[in-house]
Amino acid sequence: MSLQGKLAVVTGASSGIGRATAELLRDEGMRVIGVDINEEKLKKISGIEHLVTDLSNDEGRNKVVKVGNGAHALVNAAGLIRLKKIEDFTTTDIREIYAVNVEAPWFLMSNLGRVMKDGGSIVNLSSVSARLTVTQETAIYASSKTALLAMTRSWAHAYAPRNINVNAILPGITDTPMQDLVLRKLSELRNIPYETLSTSRLESVPMKRAASPREIAGFIRFLISDEGKYITGQSLSQDGGAVM
Numbered sequence: 001m002s003l004q005g006k007l008a009v010v011t012g013a014s015s016g017i018g019r020a021t022a023e024l025l026r027d028e029g030m031r032v033i034g035v036d037i038n039e040e041k042l043k044k045i046s047g048i049e050h051l052v053t054d055l056s057n058d059e060g061r062n063k064v065v066k067v068g069n070g071a072h073a074l075v076n077a078a079g080l081i082r083l084k085k086i087e088d089f090t091t092t093d094i095r096e097i098y099a100v101n102v103e104a105p106w107f108l109m110s111n112l113g114r115v116m117k118d119g120g121s122i123v124n125l126s127s128v129s130a131r132l133t134v135t136q137e138t139a140i141y142a143s144s145k146t147a148l149l150a151m152t153r154s155w156a157h158a159y160a161p162r163n164i165n166v167n168a169i170l171p172g173i174t175d176t177p178m179q180d181l182v183l184r185k186l187s188e189l190r191n192i193p194y195e196t197l198s199t200s201r202l203e204s205v206p207m208k209r210a211a212s213p214r215e216i217a218g219f220i221r222f223l224i225s226d227e228g229k230y231i232t233g234q235s236l237s238q239d240g241g242a243v244m
């Protein structure tokens with residue numbers, strides 16, 4: 001069965017991986033609802049429906065549940081990263097990062113998941129940083145992405161009887177605005193030129209290159225297709241071999 005005409009809800013759809021996913025699924029003939037807090041960027045994406053909302057609170061998340069009733073696919077790609085010296089993180093940082101990276105996917109898996117179609121799919125965007133610590137400055141982000149792996153497994157169990165597969169992808173370095181932000185902040189915090197960091201970040205990647213958002217979107221499409229349906233509860237790396 002093709003994805004044609006089925007509904008996909010993609011969070012973080014105005015940028016990077018979420019955007020590439022929304023566009024790819026649209027091109028596959030799916031009806032796509034793109035969700036993001038950034039109205040200006042979201043509205044530039046043609047051929048999809050736009051839902052501008054803040055996923056850091058329940059009011060904003062409930063709007064997604066309302067429009068996503070009957071969805072075939074939920075892709076949790078919205079994410080928040082904040083870089084600081086590890087000793088400078090506050091409880092406010094933890095709460096704000098967890099609100100987007102942990103609470104929002106949990107809420108949507110629970111509340112949208114229960115009104116999704118049986119036989120559907122959920123894909124969560126975790127990160128290579130859940131497995132590999134190269135930057136202390138992203139400590140809270142990394143811990144939030146690790147929490148997402150455990151949540152993915154629990155919901156995979158819960159939804160298996162409905163034939164809904166639930167997986168997490170752990171992308172490595174992927175060229176998106178978030179990656180650019182990481183380089184800019186690291187450059188500032190470590191007092192190292194942006195260009196130096198941009199080159200050295202690939203040293204630990206056996207394939208010596210970054211991923212494109214389109215590559216990650218292609219993996220997501222596979223996981224929500226019939227061919228990917230028997231894969232569930234998995235933490236799937238897509239990182240050029242950074243973690244083997």
Ligand SMILES: NC(=O)c1ccc[n+]([C@@H]2O[C@H](COP(=O)([O-])OP(=O)(O)OC[C@H]3O[C@@H](n4cnc5c(N)ncnc54)[C@H](O)[C@@H]3O)[C@@H](O)[C@H]2O)c1
Nearest residue numbers: 012015016017037054055056078079125127173174176178
């Ligand atoms: N780019 C990478 O190298 C990389 C690597 C591993 C994992 N990831 C993960 O993949 C996902 C997509 O990353 P990306 O690089 O495309 O990031 P991005 O910053 O380009 O896009 C993230 C999107 O999430 C949205 N968002 C943030 N807070 C929100 C909120 N409160 N409500 C609604 N929307 C909100 C942003 O507006 C943005 O459009 C994220 O979860 C990220 O953690 C990215």
